[in-house]
Amino acid sequence: MKVLLVNSSPNADGCTNRALVEVAKSLNEEGIETTIYHIKEQVKDCTGCAACRKIGKCVINDEVNTFVELAKDYDGFVFGSPVYYAHPSGRLLSFMDRVFYSSSNTFAYKPACAVVSARRGGTTASLDVIMKHFMINKMPVISSSYWNMVHGNKAEQVEEDLEGLQTMRILGKNMAWILKCIKSGKKEGIEIPRIEDKIWTNFIR
Secondary structure, eight states, rough: OEEEEEEEEESSSSHHHHHHHHHHHHHHHOOOOOEEEEEOOOOOOOOOTTTTHSSSOOOOOOOOHHHHHHHTSEEEEEEEEEEETTTHHHHHHHHHHHHHHHHHHTTTSEEEEEEEEEESOOHHHHHHHHHHHHHHOOOBBBOOOSSSSSEEEHHHHHHHHHHHHHHHHHHHHHHHHHHHHHHHHHTTOOOOOOOOOOOOOSOOO
């Protein structure tokens, strides 16, 4: 079993990465393989063209399509972001919007969670935004013993956030437990839910 952890911070070795490293260590202790993926490009926004529905991938041929191909081989995901003005990084939001819109089947029914890093506030609002991608895509959302956040301006300061790092470790343990439960369920012949055909409505009369 493998988990892909995504670092959307422009600082590859900063606070967000420190949180993800702690989650990864905890997963590794449970026998789960991990990879930390750093978003390198400034990703373009989704244009809403819906061409991906026909060709099976985003028409903007950049890092998003590369990531989706990588993600097909993973069983769970952790998306991490710094907090900017009480929201996740714009880089992550553009990335996730296109990843999930163009390739939702790659992620459906695979467990996921979000982690954020901040100097002080805006963390719970940022978590909420990230997790909406999971909830609309039939993904089990993994929790911890507190909201999934660490605090600090530098990775060295995150080391002092003992509660935050503990939250990351428990998150990793919980993710490992759910992955093992899913694996056991598959062995017992438990199938994913059969989903009704989508009913589309709007508010225009």
